Amino acid sequence: MSALLHAFASPASTLHVLVLCVLLAAGMGLCLYLFITLKREIAGLLHKREEDRQQIDSLATALEQARAEARAVEADLREVEKQTGMLVPPQPARSGLNLSKRTQVLRMHRGGHDNAGIASALALPRAEVDLLIKVHRIVVDQVASG
Numbered sequence: 094m095s096a097l098l099h100a101f102a103s104p105a106s107t108l109h110v111l112v113l114c115v116l117l118a119a120g121m122g123l124c125l126y127l128f129i130t131l132k133r134e135i136a137g138l139l140h141k142r143e144e145d146r147q148q149i150d151s152l153a154t155a156l157e158q159a160r161a162e163a164r165a166v167e168a169d170l171r172e173v174e175k176q177t178g179m180l181v182p183p184q185p186a187r188s189g190l191n192l193s194k195r196t197q198v199l200r201m202h203r204g205g206h207d208n209a210g211i212a213s214a215l216a217l218p219r220a221e222v223d224l225l226i227k228v229h230r231i232v233v234d235q236v237a238s239g
Contacts, residue, residue: 198225 194215201211208226212219 195225198222199229202226202229 194217197215198211198217201214202208206214208222209219211217212222215222
């Protein structure tokens, strides 16, 4: 045992022991730093996961609401389709000016009726009667000059 005490008593061996203790303390400090850093990172990840889960839950709720609205719109659409199936199709639109109407307009104009009276008598728009008479004058003028 005295040999062991004598080995530690020399200044070189004391320096070695001191260096080993410092290295051991530095290693332990580094391990502690890594441990604390990992704990913080894990806590941050857990917090992020909780935020993500809440966001997923809110998106799932919004999706369910959108699905419910889509089902309501679909039901309304089916109801409208049923109602349109019960409706009578509209009458085809009357043609504005056929040959007999055109002839009647020109006869009444030659007979001295004014354009407003012709339009009301034949149930035609006034602009249509005016246009027909104007076109007829242009054609007659071209035939007369040609």
